[in-house]
Amino acid sequence: MSGDGKPKFVIIGGGPGGSLMACYLGKAGYAVEVYELREDLRGGNIPGGKSINLALSHRGIVALERVGVINEVMKMSVPMPGRMIHGRDGSLAFQPYGRDDSQAIHSVSRGDLNGLLLAAADKYPNVSLFFNAKCTGVDLDACTATVIDTVSGEWRTVSGDVLVSADGAFSGIRRAMQRLNRFDFSQTYLNHGYKELTIPAADGGGFRIEKNALHIWPRGAFMMIALPNEDGSFTVTIFWPFEGANSFESIKTPADVDRFFGEQFADAVAHMPTLATDYFENETGSLVTMRSAPWYYKDKVVLLGDACHAVVPFYGQGMNAAFEDALVLDECLASSPGDLGRAFFEYDRIRREHVNVLADLAISNFVEMRDHTGSKRFLLRKKKEKLLNKLFPHWYLPLYTMATFTRIPYGEAVSRARRQDLIVNVVAGVLFLIVVGAVVGWFI
Numbered sequence: 096m097s098g099d100g101k102p103k104f105v106i107i108g109g110g111p112g113g114s115l116m117a118c119y120l121g122k123a124g125y126a127v128e129v130y131e132l133r134e135d136l137r138g139g140n141i142p143g144g145k146s147i148n149l150a151l152s153h154r155g156i157v158a159l160e161r162v163g164v165i166n167e168v169m170k171m172s173v174p175m176p177g178r179m180i181h182g183r184d185g186s187l188a189f190q191p192y193g194r195d196d197s198q199a200i201h202s203v204s205r206g207d208l209n210g211l212l213l214a215a216a217d218k219y220p221n222v223s224l225f226f227n228a229k230c231t232g233v234d235l236d237a238c239t240a241t242v243i244d245t246v247s248g249e250w251r252t253v254s255g256d257v258l259v260s261a262d263g264a265f266s267g268i269r270r271a272m273q274r275l276n277r278f279d280f281s282q283t284y285l286n287h288g289y290k291e292l293t294i295p296a297a298d299g300g301g302f303r304i305e306k307n308a309l310h311i312w313p314r315g316a317f318m319m320i321a322l323p324n325e326d327g328s329f330t331v332t333i334f335w336p337f338e339g340a341n342s343f344e345s346i347k348t349p350a351d352v353d354r355f356f357g358e359q360f361a362d363a364v365a366h367m368p369t370l371a372t373d374y375f376e377n378e379t380g381s382l383v384t385m386r387s388a389p390w391y392y393k394d395k396v397v398l399l400g401d402a403c404h405a406v407v408p409f410y411g412q413g414m415n416a417a418f419e420d421a422l423v424l425d426e427c428l429a430s431s432p433g434d435l436g437r438a439f440f441e442y443d444r445i446r447r448e449h450v451n452v453l454a455d456l457a458i459s460n461f462v463e464m465r466d467h468t469g470s471k472r473f474l475l476r477k478k479k480e481k482l483l484n485k486l487f488p489h490w491y492l493p494l495y496t497m498a499t500f501t502r503i504p505y506g507e508a509v510s511r512a513r514r515q516d517l518i519v520n521v522v523a524g525v526l527f528l529i530v531v532g533a534v535v536g537w538f539i
């Protein structure tokens with residue numbers, strides 16, 4: 096306990112989820128220590144100097160609002176009110192995400208956002224941050240963690256009343272929990288991996304392709320996307336199978352890169368002068384879906400973000416969900432004062448089933464993005480959804496809108512979308528029968 100009798104929280108992992116949680120706990124007056132493996136990101140000190148961006152949407156925005164940083168975050172983000180679909184022939188089609196430009200997702204640099212949250216947490220005198228601090232083991236019952244300073248090599252045991260595991264998809268704390276009786280865990284990799292590439296800013300700092308859009312090159316079994324950065328560049332990501340005739344494995348030389356990208360993404364290649372170098376220098380990442388249960392151990396350990404639920408990135412919700420976890424955990428702590436076990440139980444009860452639904456949604460959206468976004472059928476469905484939403488704004492909300500622009504829990508959003516579609520299909524069927532009946536009646 097800290098001097099005022101409040102429990103002390105030790106957060107392992109100072110990524111987006113851990114640093115936002117530190118802000119919430121700091122604001123609530125708890126003593127907090129954050130141990131982060133990497134060096135301090137603040138001041139633009141981004142590992143490898145690479146700008147990797149993420150789409151921030153409503154759930155994340157609300158969570159950031161509550162700790163007073165949203166205005167700063169918005170200043171460093173680029174709004175994307177829709178997708179720009181790039182055909183093989185270089186054709187372009189803009190598809191708005193929502194009713195109007197106010198329903199936009201926001202491209203933000205992961206490193207800059209993380210740095211901003213660390214700086215915000217550090218403003219609380221009761222929050223201490225430690226960098227180059229690698230957690231190598233935990234004692235769940237004693238609530239202690241072994242931490243090595245990766246610069247000096249010194250190690251120490253840190254202790255608190257609660258360990259918060261915010262150490263990402265390969266969390267060491269969750270691994271320790273996997274040895275507990277009746278702890279559920281599963282993980283599945285996609286056959287596709289991803290590689291980050293770049294479209295640099297134009298001379299003078301302008302954008303070489305449309306600034307305010309999430310660009311997609313849908314190509315059936317694979318796709319490429321690009322998100323804008325504030326400095327005029329785009330972070331480009333290709334999602335492609337690891338193995339097979341047409342895959343990462345099949346590319347061996349710069350000439351292979353030029354041939355494949357030239358055939359598939361000619362309009363983008365024209366803006367990618369460092370394509371072959373980027374391709375061979377940047378690692379190929381894998382895409383994992385990971386589920387675990389429960390997300391806590393007694394009143395001593397609680398999991399957050401990718402540490403308990405890694406989802407593939409195709410709904411743009413992983414970080415947003417981690418932020419919403421922090422918000423919900425903060426609410427649960429506030430509504431169960433002095434009873435950490437109850438707070439963690441409630442947090443797990445409120446969140447887990449819905450984030451499991453998000454995991455499925457994210458996988459199915461991969462098929463939609465790479466296979467359907469360029470198709471006429473997809474466009475027709477989007478038009479129908481838009482029209483229904485316009486006609487019945489309080490009753491009909493497209494699933495994407497509910498997941499991205501509201502805080503309706505993911506599971507409820509999916510059930511509501513199914514109900515809406517059922518009603519629309521029944522009404523359409525009845526109207527069709529009435530019309531057919533009228534036409535037949537007219538002729539006989």
Ligand SMILES: Cc1cc2nc3c(=O)[nH]c(=O)nc-3n(C[C@H](O)[C@H](O)[C@H](O)COP(=O)(O)OP(=O)(O)OC[C@H]3O[C@@H](n4cnc5c(N)ncnc54)[C@H](O)[C@@H]3O)c2cc1C
Pocket residue numbers: 107108109110111112113130131132133148149150151228229230231261262263264266267289332380399400401402408411412413414415416417
């Ligand atoms: C290609 C791709 C694109 C994505 N795009 C989006 C998007 O557009 N929108 C979105 O919302 N989400 C997106 N995501 C998901 C998002 O990146 C994650 O969900 C988010 O980063 C999770 O945050 P986190 O803090 O829980 O975990 P992490 O970001 O993994 O952070 C964990 C932190 O813990 C630290 N750590 C790890 N091990 C230790 C240790 N032993 N000791 C101390 N510290 C440790 C790490 O250094 C890291 O800082 C994307 C993911 C990928 C792979």
